[in-house]
Amino acid sequence: MEIAMTHTIEYPQPWLIRLPSILKLKKFLLITSFIGAFITLFIFYDLRIAPYAPYKYNHFIGISEEAYRNGVIKCNMIKSNKPNNEDTNIRTSNPRFVPGTKTIVFKNGIILNGKGEKILGDIILKNGLIHAIGQNLSDDNEAIVIDVKKKYITPGLVDMHSHAAVTTWPSLTATDDSNEITNPLTPYVRAQDAINPSDPQIRIIASGGITTSLIIPGSSNLMGGEGYVIKMRPVDTLSVDDMGINANIDTKKERSWRWLKMACGENPKMLYKSLKQIPTTRLGEAWLFRKMFAEAQALKQKQDDWCSAAAKSSNGEQLNSYFPEDLQFESLVALLRGDAKLNVHCHESYDTETMIRISLEFNFTITALHHVTNAYKITGIIKKRVKNNITVAIFPDLYGHKKEAIEASTKAPKIFVDAQIPVALKSDHPITNAQNLAFQAAKAYHYGLDENQTLAAITSVPAKALGLGHRIGQISLGYDADVVVMQCIHCATPLEVYIDGIPQFNTSLSVLSNETSKQSLSDNIPKSDFARKPVKSRTTSSVILKNIDRIYVDKNHSYSSVEGNISIIVKDGIIECIGINCTIPSNLSSYEIIDLNGGHVLPGIIAFGPALGLAEIEVESYASDGQVDPINNPNDVENIIYAVDGLKFGGKHLEAAYKAGVLTAVTAPLSSKSAITGVSIAFKTGARSIFNNEPIISENVALHAKIGTPYKDDRIPTVSGQISLIRRTLIKNLAQQNIIGRVARGDIPLIVYVDSKDEIATLIKLKIHIKNLGGNLKLVIAGGAEAHMLAIELAENEIPVILNPSRPTPRLWTAQHVLTGAPITNKTGIDILYENNVKIGIGVDLLSEGRRSYLLGFGLERDLIWDAGWVSRNSKGLISQKDAIGFITWNLKEILGLKMRNGLLRGSIANFVAYNGNPFDISTKVKIVAGGGRSDILIDPEQD
Numbered sequence: 001m002e003i004a005m006t007h008t009i010e011y012p013q014p015w016l017i018r019l020p021s022i023l024k025l026k027k028f029l030l031i032t033s034f035i036g037a038f039i040t041l042f043i044f045y046d047l048r049i050a051p052y053a054p055y056k057y058n059h060f061i062g063i064s065e066e067a068y069r070n071g072v073i074k075c076n077m078i079k080s081n082k083p084n085n086e087d088t089n090i091r092t093s094n095p096r097f098v099p100g101t102k103t104i105v106f107k108n109g110i111i112l113n114g115k116g117e118k119i120l121g122d123i124i125l126k127n128g129l130i131h132a133i134g135q136n137l138s139d140d141n142e143a144i145v146i147d148v149k150k151k152y153i154t155p156g157l158v159d160m161h162s163h164a165a166v167t168t169w170p171s172l173t174a175t176d177d178s179n180e181i182t183n184p185l186t187p188y189v190r191a192q193d194a195i196n197p198s199d200p201q202i203r204i205i206a207s208g209g210i211t212t213s214l215i216i217p218g219s220s221n222l223m224g225g226e227g228y229v230i231k232m233r234p235v236d237t238l239s240v241d242d243m244g245i246n247a248n249i250d251t252k253k254e255r256s257w258r259w260l261k262m263a264c265g266e267n268p269k270m271l272y273k274s275l276k277q278i279p280t281t282r283l284g285e286a287w288l289f290r291k292m293f294a295e296a297q298a299l300k301q302k303q304d305d306w307c308s309a310a311a312k313s314s315n316g317e318q319l320n321s322y323f324p325e326d327l328q329f330e331s332l333v334a335l336l337r338g339d340a341k342l343n344v345h346c347h348e349s350y351d352t353e354t355m356i357r358i359s360l361e362f363n364f365t366i367t368a369l370h371h372v373t374n375a376y377k378i379t380g381i382i383k384k385r386v387k388n389n390i391t392v393a394i395f396p397d398l399y400g401h402k403k404e405a406i407e408a409s410t411k412a413p414k415i416f417v418d419a420q421i422p423v424a425l426k427s428d429h430p431i432t433n434a435q436n437l438a439f440q441a442a443k444a445y446h447y448g449l450d451e452n453q454t455l456a457a458i459t460s461v462p463a464k465a466l467g468l469g470h471r472i473g474q475i476s477l478g479y480d481a482d483v484v485v486m487q488c489i490h491c492a493t494p495l496e497v498y499i500d501g502i503p504q505f506n507t508s509l510s511v512l513s514n515e516t517s518k519q520s521l522s523d524n525i526p527k528s529d530f531a532r533k534p535v536k537s538r539t540t541s542s543v544i545l546k547n548i549d550r551i552y553v554d555k556n557h558s559y560s561s562v563e564g565n566i567s568i569i570v571k572d573g574i575i576e577c578i579g580i581n582c583t584i585p586s587n588l589s590s591y592e593i594i595d596l597n598g599g600h601v602l603p604g605i606i607a608f609g610p611a612l613g614l615a616e617i618e619v620e621s622y623a624s625d626g627q628v629d630p631i632n633n634p635n636d637v638e639n640i641i642y643a644v645d646g647l648k649f650g651g652k653h654l655e656a657a658y659k660a661g662v663l664t665a666v667t668a669p670l671s672s673k674s675a676i677t678g679v680s681i682a683f684k685t686g687a688r689s690i691f692n693n694e695p696i697i698s699e700n701v702a703l704h705a706k707i708g709t710p711y712k713d714d715r716i717p718t719v720s721g722q723i724s725l726i727r728r729t730l731i732k733n734l735a736q737q738n739i740i741g742r743v744a745r746g747d748i749p750l751i752v753y754v755d756s757k758d759e760i761a762t763l764i765k766l767k768i769h770i771k772n773l774g775g776n777l778k779l780v781i782a783g784g785a786e787a788h789m790l791a792i793e794l795a796e797n798e799i800p801v802i803l804n805p806s807r808p809t810p811r812l813w814t815a816q817h818v819l820t821g822a823p824i825t826n827k828t829g830i831d832i833l834y835e836n837n838v839k840i841g842i843g844v845d846l847l848s849e850g851r852r853s854y855l856l857g858f859g860l861e862r863d864l865i866w867d868a869g870w871v872s873r874n875s876k877g878l879i880s881q882k883d884a885i886g887f888i889t890w891n892l893k894e895i896l897g898l899k900m901r902n903g904l905l906r907g908s909i910a911n912f913v914a915y916n917g918n919p920f921d922i923s924t925k926v927k928i929v930a931g932g933g934r935s936d937i938l939i940d941p942e943q944d
């Protein structure tokens, strides 16, 4: 897991600290008993056995015939067929087929088979398999025929990196079974033993079209353990084994792959450093790997020697020692024998090389390198040092939350593909919600993969890397009947998901539904791939933008090409003219003329989220402003901190945001657990210094607080205490001239990060209470996972909600009422808030893993435009494009009370982003960025 270390470096739990001393005691007892046993054995051996022992000390005379025969069986198994996915025969049965499942005939689909081929036609799902693909297909009368009317049919998506079901939703201390953190070397633990088949995540993830997942242990340990591949189809038996991809296969007869997880770099060393135990460095990590592999290698050698001795002595004469075995090394020996697929979590290029070096020293194969943030720089090492094609399982754009993840590049997927390194995209659920795996793929497409490579990265490539390329990840004859029907490849949610031929959701396209024949969904064939030529980034001071389709100025003003030719003229950073009838200036040579090809223009996007300007690497104290410490920094007025005092311009995150048209950042002080965190700042993301172009928009945007379990601390260990602190602080200062007094009287808002419906209700009451005392609290709810349940009350009391993230998940106990969207729920929370006229903003997506000690940013400011697009598309026409754009621009400005001039008015400083198409289309690119604290206008920005 990506963030495995964060909660332990900051707050080691007391029992973890005590662990070494318990271990020492155990070690002492163990050693003493060993010495005792040894002496006894020695005496016994010397007196009784030695005279008769033929060769060596460790050869006891005679083992039972049964033990001997068992050893020989094991030798035969070692020699027998290896797991095989190269089988080219078309499969005729799916071991997971459920008798009684009806045959399905899909008519008129656009079939994308996952291997880069597109077929217009029909598919038959029968006996749990893809039974036929072609034109004008039909089956017997029993079959259910569904006309999908030119919608896409793709293979079920395959996620090769998930921690779902070993960390369940809602997150509870009791259900986190991802890392056995008592020893950095636990190759012997198995995810299969911890998977909770009733985890609600399984359904939610399947609703995103994910049909198969590799569930693996986390990355706190060097050798995390064994993974397990499940289909995302809950079973009546509630059996984990029945969910397994190999359910009903006699794995003794039909050898199948095993999957191992290992990790290197920061996560293991940071955790064990906090426990004062090896490894605390990469030095220690590599040593431990070698030590374990050497021991596994020795065991394998002993087994091989035993087997050849047994083979030689087959004429009835049985060996007198047992077949050598050690359960601790069993999975590693399987790896050395080539029976297991190894998945390694690494980030730094040199960590990757270390793992490859060790794999060569000990002759094992690395199947997939996961994350490998900057490995796009070492494609040579990955490609040339090893014989197999290592798959890289990566994120398209997450980065920056820790040192080893800072050197990411959005170009990485394309670089790998060009180097003929297979690319898989994965969720690392719950780090990103696996339900949105297709969105990860869409982003990789935006940054350069082509359509075929993109789909392959979430279907056939991971399927092959799992050793399951003969069963899943393709729509080909004889493959498991796992398919997804989608409206379009890169938008919103699947219409239907079939696993082993069984429909998973009761939608209009499902055989479960009575609406099947009605086909209310409109035909919608998206336009073909946008021509994506490489461009060179440059700057200018004056531009004329023509051929614009739409300009969104603010809530009440927009221009459309329907009215006539609309254009924007910017002279030295100032809007000279905007709209229709702009006269083209005579001195044309001093302008760069940009044809927007019917693109859209919006005001600069506002990023409401953690860390921008305060931290480049949030978990590195040196590279961040630091975390509010509630113990040494009680929330007294004089201790309130101001983000403005820690602001730092420049850096990778701000640059990336600026280039994505995110021109304003609103950032609160970083805090771990403090209920009242401080005062936020609003500033221009492109600014280079405080003395240039007046980069500060507001020093005192709002007072921020956070309530809920993730923010409990030793001083205030209860949610009730957090709420009481906020109430007392406000009431005490109501008449004071300090910052809290200003908040209580409504000069600036109070923004509370909260998800629970009940906690939100309490805050609504607090607002009313303060009003009754003569105050005027401008309360804003941030987070707001369950806010839709109080939509009416929020609207009545004029309390806006900044959804953060925009697609919340029921990951917290206090956020279980999240609506996860189609095809599970009809609506989402944001739809309901919208219908009830609650003012809505969308904040930057955050780390979605239980939000342990603080809110972590992943550099997802760049996604804001697509987050808005998702909300609009997924609302089935309820939320217009314009309103969704408002969620990341003018609504936020209004909610936060930002006093900044509109950057799309004649005479004002230009502050806008222009796209070469509709920004909600994933293939559209940013064409122009103007403003954001820079006088230069950026053309064709290129993301790192």
Ligand SMILES: *[C@@H]1O[C@H](CO)[C@@H](O)[C@H](O)[C@H]1NC(C)=O
Pocket (backbone or CB within 6 Å): 116, 117, 118, 450, 451, 452, 529
């Ligand atoms: C994807 O594959 C199809 C079918 O092989 C091909 O026609 C199409 O050109 C490919 N697309 C790209 C972008 O390579």
Ligand SMILES: *[C@@H]1O[C@H](CO)[C@@H](O)[C@H](O)[C@H]1NC(C)=O
Pocket (backbone or CB within 6 Å): 336, 337, 338, 363
């Ligand atoms: C390395 O392992 C493979 C099996 O995975 C085996 O075929 C090969 O002989 C081994 N090479 C050496 C040098 O041991």
Ligand SMILES: *[C@@H]1O[C@H](CO)[C@@H](O)[C@H](O)[C@H]1NC(C)=O
Pocket (backbone or CB within 6 Å): 387, 388, 389, 420
């Ligand atoms: C690696 O992939 C290439 C195609 O990119 C293929 O030709 C080659 O056979 C593969 N090698 C192995 C060992 O699978």
Ligand SMILES: *[C@@H]1O[C@H](CO)[C@@H](O)[C@H](O)[C@H]1NC(C)=O
Pocket (backbone or CB within 6 Å): 512, 513, 514
């Ligand atoms: C379909 O309609 C029938 C008859 O109207 C009804 O009995 C049945 O429950 C419906 N099934 C579903 C899944 O709605």
Ligand SMILES: *[C@@H]1O[C@H](CO)[C@@H](O)[C@H](O)[C@H]1NC(C)=O
Pocket (backbone or CB within 6 Å): 580, 581
């Ligand atoms: C734009 O110009 C056209 C024709 O010259 C004129 O009819 C129209 O009124 C003008 N519109 C505005 C808003 O000036």
